[in-house]
Amino acid sequence: MSELLLNHLGGRAQAGTGPGTPLFDPVLGTELVRVDATGLDLAAGFAFARETGGAALRAMSYAQRGAMLAAVGKVLQANRDLYYEISTANSGTVKNDTAVDVDGGIYTLSTYAKMGEALGDRRHLLDGDAARLGKDPAFQSQHLQVPTRGVALFINAFNFPSWGLWEKAGPALLSGVPVIVKPATATAWLTQCMVADVLAAGVLPPGALSVVCGSSTGLMDALQPFDVVSFTGSADTAAVIRSHQAVAQRSVRVNIEADSINSAVLLPGEGAEAFDLLVKEVAREMTVKSGQKCTAIRRVFVPEALYTQAAEAIAARLGKTAVGNPRNESVRMGSLVSRAQLASVKDGIALLARHAEVLHDGRQQPLVDADPAVACCVGPTLLGTRDADGNPVVHDVEVFGPVATLIPYRDAAHAMALVRRGQGSLVASLYGSDAAALGAAALELADSHGRVHVISPEVAALHTGHGNVMPQSLHGGPGRAGGGEELGGARALNFYHRRAAVQAATSVLNRLN
Known part of the structure; x- marks a missing residue:
């Protein structure tokens, strides 16, 4: 013993x-x-x-x-x-x-x-x-x-x-x-x-x-x-x-x-630089600590015209993430913490997959230096739905692992309304270059989020990350996020x-x- x-x-x-x-x-x-x-x-x-x-x-x-x-x-x-x-x-x-x-x-x-x-x-x-x-x-x-x-x-x-x-x-x-x-x-x-x-x-x-x-x-x-x-x-x-x-x-x-269904939003009319910042941050947030963060990105909102491009770009990044034994220097994402957590994440992915398409299936990803029959590992999984309004599951279900859902929107007002369907979250991140539009969106989301993280090209190399909680900023959120403040x-x-x-x-x- x-x-x-x-x-x-x-x-x-x-x-x-x-x-x-x-x-x-x-x-x-x-x-x-x-x-x-x-x-x-x-x-x-x-x-x-x-x-x-x-x-x-x-x-x-x-x-x-x-x-x-x-x-x-x-x-x-x-x-x-x-x-x-x-x-x-x-x-x-x-x-x-x-x-x-x-x-x-x-x-x-x-x-x-x-x-x-x-x-x-x-x-x-x-x-x-x-x-x-x-x-x-x-x-x-x-x-x-x-x-x-x-x-x-x-x-x-x-x-x-x-x-x-x-x-x-x-x-x-x-x-x-x-x-x-x-x-x-x-x-x-x-x-x-x-x-x-x-x-x-x-x-x-x-x-x-x-x-x-x-x-x-x-x-x-x-x-x-x-x-x-x-x-x-x-x-x-x-x-x-x-x-x-x-x-x-x-x-x-x-x-x-x-619980918190956190969001990342690419504002409408943005170019390649803001798009790339979104893709990079989504892939990072899905894989850091195997997605086991209360602040991790769970929903990704992009303009309808960019849905396919975003799906391909995020999936390409996720596909390069080596998953397995953290003692192996080539591994970039380790395991979930337990068999119970692994079962919960797999069940959650299966539930979401009944309501959304699987854009990148981490369940099929081979593990590095780890036995899949023993290790509590699962690769990052990206899902997507084109039915943003009529698919409540993607706005209600949080899978506490390396899982996110891509969702298209029509215009800025539609995007903000969809984000708010999370019913209160710890954090939302905004991606764009128009200071006025970013500021307006931040104010629109402030009442339903404990933190709004705004990423524009000028802070691309400076920002602390969507999910990284800094002691100088509030951690907590209203509604389903618990209503607390730390x-x-x-x-x-x-x-x-x-x-x-x-x-x-x-x-x-x-x-x-």
Whole structure:
């Protein structure tokens, strides 16, 4: 039997009392480690984090907590090679995809570390200017934000075991709120290893960071009114979380990131340069992390006259992508994370194929250095439908893998209407060269998207990518995307603070500065 990973809760390492759930190499099929949370005293662990970890963090200034995050980043950087090995073994990722997760997490931490330095020796944040409450300015109202005196529970998805932790933990710890992370079981090894390394280095106060690996049973029950929970995953699980008594009765603050049918749109009347930018970005987004990104492009909109040309160009790029064992240097796209995920993606492709034509069939693509009977690999698959209006499935079904659907539109208004049929998404990207048209389209989509990524020739070599989430920009989206907000620079701290108005004499309010 493989090693049983330890949980870290209540200020100490703890093993579950059960046999554990095995984690596998999705390419070789070998068992790697086991995880188990059976028998943990969750109430006591949450109380320790809330009382001991929270008190220690709140006693520090933002600058001190920023320095703490910088120290965490150094620990992670020192162990980076190990994390790459774990990611390859447990997630089946090629090096470039591992970098998105591991290095992306470290970069996000560094961003919030610098933010802490800029906030200085304060322990609370002022929210706007003081406002008069009457004719006499001697009595005013000042809004401020203070760290919530609870824990931040993160229930994370399988696709980003590093970045998914640190993009949440950076703002939480900087705010002075202790973190308890429940990583997705299938890829929990990397999250557990990172947390264990940070705790062993002693750069955080006891109780500031905890990890529970295995079943999530009981975690929501342990939440108290001033705790917060942030979830990334399916809409079905999000609905369960929203209806839990911790949220419905105890008013625990919740942030949800769920399903998202993201779009890429080539604006009408554009030439070869914008067309090529679209083709390149679609192919990249379909293959990075084998399409297992909540921000990946799922629908591609082009003018009707360019449908065939776009299909051929995207398919040509996808056909050059070597898929298989990420340990082979020739491979550019690794595997899905598990047999269950492979089955889900294949079922999703089959469903879409009943409503759309297959323009490039990755299921027929040979694998490099991998046994198709064992490896959780599937090549990138492009589908297409000329019936943009009468085919609801392509606007409703997200296949969480290297899959996208090409859809033609009549004019700009038709394109915008089709994009909005996604019912709220994390990101849409626009491709063109007319600044006025791009700006108008961005405004049209802003209310239904958390982020609008505009790619024009002038930023062709500068833009950060349709699906690459930068800490300076908002991550989240309305509607079916969950209605949540993460990152966005200093905006991320809002979720972990409580806003209050202090009504007092000006002399008292001056003491709050």
